Amino acid sequence: MSTERPPTPTTPGAVAGAGPDPVAPSAPDDAEAVEAAGARAQLARSSALMASGTLVSRLLGFVRTFVQLIALGGTFQVGAQVFDVANKLPNIFYMLLAGGVLNAVLVPQIVRALRRPDGGKEFVDRLITLSVLLVGAATLLLTLAAPLVVRLYTDDWSDEWLALATLMAFWCLPQVFFYGLYTVLGQVLNARGSFGPYMWAPVLNNVVAIAGLGAFMLLAPGARDLPATEWTPTMIAVLAGTSTLGIVAQALVLFWPLHRSGYRWRPRLGFRGVGFRTAGRVALWTFAGVAAGQLVFVLTSRTMTSAGDEIAAADVNAATNASYTVAYLLFMLPHSLVAVSLVTALFTRLSDAAAQGRVDAVRRDFSYGARTVAVAGALATTAFVALGPWIGAAMVREGRPVGHVLVAMALGLVPFSVNYLVARVFYAYEDARTAFVVSLVTALVMAAGNVVCLLLLPAELTVVGIGVAMTVSNVVALTLSLTLLRRHLRRLDGGGVGARLLLRTVVRVTIIGLVSGGLVRAGVELLAPSTVSQAVNIAVVVVAGTVLLALFVALCRLMRVHELRDLAAPLLRRLPLPGRR
Numbered sequence: 001m002s003t004e005r006p007p008t009p010t011t012p013g014a015v016a017g018a019g020p021d022p023v024a025p026s027a028p029d030d031a032e033a034v035e036a037a038g039a040r041a042q043l044a045r046s047s048a049l050m051a052s053g054t055l056v057s058r059l060l061g062f063v064r065t066f067v068q069l070i071a072l073g074g075t076f077q078v079g080a081q082v083f084d085v086a087n088k089l090p091n092i093f094y095m096l097l098a099g100g101v102l103n104a105v106l107v108p109q110i111v112r113a114l115r116r117p118d119g120g121k122e123f124v125d126r127l128i129t130l131s132v133l134l135v136g137a138a139t140l141l142l143t144l145a146a147p148l149v150v151r152l153y154t155d156d157w158s159d160e161w162l163a164l165a166t167l168m169a170f171w172c173l174p175q176v177f178f179y180g181l182y183t184v185l186g187q188v189l190n191a192r193g194s195f196g197p198y199m200w201a202p203v204l205n206n207v208v209a210i211a212g213l214g215a216f217m218l219l220a221p222g223a224r225d226l227p228a229t230e231w232t233p234t235m236i237a238v239l240a241g242t243s244t245l246g247i248v249a250q251a252l253v254l255f256w257p258l259h260r261s262g263y264r265w266r267p268r269l270g271f272r273g274v275g276f277r278t279a280g281r282v283a284l285w286t287f288a289g290v291a292a293g294q295l296v297f298v299l300t301s302r303t304m305t306s307a308g309d310e311i312a313a314a315d316v317n318a319a320t321n322a323s324y325t326v327a328y329l330l331f332m333l334p335h336s337l338v339a340v341s342l343v344t345a346l347f348t349r350l351s352d353a354a355a356q357g358r359v360d361a362v363r364r365d366f367s368y369g370a371r372t373v374a375v376a377g378a379l380a381t382t383a384f385v386a387l388g389p390w391i392g393a394a395m396v397r398e399g400r401p402v403g404h405v406l407v408a409m410a411l412g413l414v415p416f417s418v419n420y421l422v423a424r425v426f427y428a429y430e431d432a433r434t435a436f437v438v439s440l441v442t443a444l445v446m447a448a449g450n451v452v453c454l455l456l457l458p459a460e461l462t463v464v465g466i467g468v469a470m471t472v473s474n475v476v477a478l479t480l481s482l483t484l485l486r487r488h489l490r491r492l493d494g495g496g497v498g499a500r501l502l503l504r505t506v507v508r509v510t511i512i513g514l515v516s517g518g519l520v521r522a523g524v525e526l527l528a529p530s531t532v533s534q535a536v537n538i539a540v541v542v543v544a545g546t547v548l549l550a551l552f553v554a555l556c557r558l559m560r561v562h563e564l565r566d567l568a569a570p571l572l573r574r575l576p577l578p579g580r581r
Contacts (some may be wrong), residue, residue: 050196086169088153101290102183135177208245347427350428384413512552
């Protein structure tokens with residue numbers, strides 16, 4: 001975690017970085033140009049700091065996944081499938097109950113509150129107190145309802161499997177509260193201009209979880225081959241309890257940077273007449289949107305577990321819910337590194353500019369963010385589509401099905417990431433109703449895709465089909481959200497010479513991806529079409545991935561796509577490269 005003391009802002013502009021917009025200004029004034037360049041550089045540095053924390057956390061997350069595979073097994077092992085469901089539940093219900101709501105509400109409300117005479121101290125205290133109380137009450141109810149919750153997300157499991165999953169869920173579901181506390185504290189830090197701690201805290205979570213898995217393997221070295229009836233309470237407590245302990249540490253560690261930033265949280269009751277009406281309206285619409293998505297995920301989870309049962313009975317190597325989990329981790333890596341890091345830094349700026357009615361500033365920030373996210377996402381999509389089966393086989397033995405799911409998901413990565421930014425623009429304008437409409441349509445498309453997979457596809461293709469449905473739903477979501485965004489911005493890009501920057505960048509990077517990805521995929525198919533050796537698969541990914549990166553970067557320079565360079569420069573400066581002091 002960064003130990004740098006972030007500045008305590010005294011004006012809304014200081015909080016939101018509400019100076020010049022992070023794109024080249026249209027006015028020729030030299031001072032304005034220098035100031036704009038400085039704002040853009042600061043945004044890039046903040047994004048790089050967050051991306052570096054996310055990268056370390058994600059790498060540790062993959063280590064955690066590998067250790068978990070060693071400890072619990074994969075597709076066919078009872079422990080792996082049961083723990084996968086039990087440990088997913090806190091994430092699912094946190095996103096349903098608080099995750100999207102808190103992310104949508106907190107930053108815009110805090111940014112506006114900082115304009116109050118007291119700097120928003122009492123308002124923020126009450127906002128945090130209310131959030132913690134609501135998440136705490138929901139967590140208690142969910143934990144008590146663990147047997148019903150487990151049944152909701154499984155299909156055709158035996159009584160023994162359900163009993164084991166329920167016991168694990170009792171240990172895992174309290175994570176919901178600490179996820180909520182982590183998000184509340186992190187968003188307060190973000191609104192105050194301190195972005196690093198929120199992205200570095202999950203590193204501690206993964207360290208604790210990996211240590212817990214190590215302790216579990218020492219306690220039960222043969223757990224991966226045990227039936228559900230032979231799992232002991234101690235084994236369950238060590239495995240699921242240490243997973244929860246990691247989330248506890250991730251949340252509590254944020255009190256330190258919050259204290260250093262100069263903010264002291266004082267719990268305050270009394271929530272009437274303090275300006276929560278708008279926040280409540282935004283929260284309700286956001287909750288409805290997240291609920292629509294999570295209800296569809298219930299169908300997705302049941303569809304995958306049903307397919308997994310058939311695959312296990314047939315003893316074939318095909319994609320299951322465990323394959324989906326690994327593929328989704330890979331899918332989310334570039335999104336978390338670039339989109340989440342950049343949009344988190346932009347969200348404060350967008351909220352302040354929207355509060356001031358500065359539409360041009362919002363539009364320019366959106367254009368810059370969308371172009372950067374699209375270019376970085378295109379690079380990741382190209383790599384996943386060109387090398388997906390080899391990436392899956394490099395991560396997991398006989399893991400080519402993971403790669404097939406990844407390819408199906410990856411085609412929707414850029415729409416998914418850009419839509420994440422569009423949603424933040426809606427939230428900056430406190431327009432959660434429009435974001436709900438997009439979420440509802442996305443959920444309906446995904447539900448239709450699940451029905452098609454369930455009725456028309458064989459079990460061994462079901463999870464890949466779900467990946468395709470994800471891509472279709474992400475494309476539909478972005479198309480709709482960009483159409484609706486015009487209500488606020490009137491047009492989607494800057495005026496003057498920058499009027500078609502976004503469209504031009506997307507077209508160019510699509511051509512670059514097709515050329516570089518096509519060449520690398522053809523070469524790999526020719527030289528290493530299929531291999532069962534994990535070491536060879538790793539070598540293929542490393543060598544072919546390096547070639548693809550070089551091709552992609554070279555074509556970006558040739559076609560004057562500068563966003564990738566601008567994004568990578570601050571991160572590269574943080575690396576201890578040879579010859580650099």
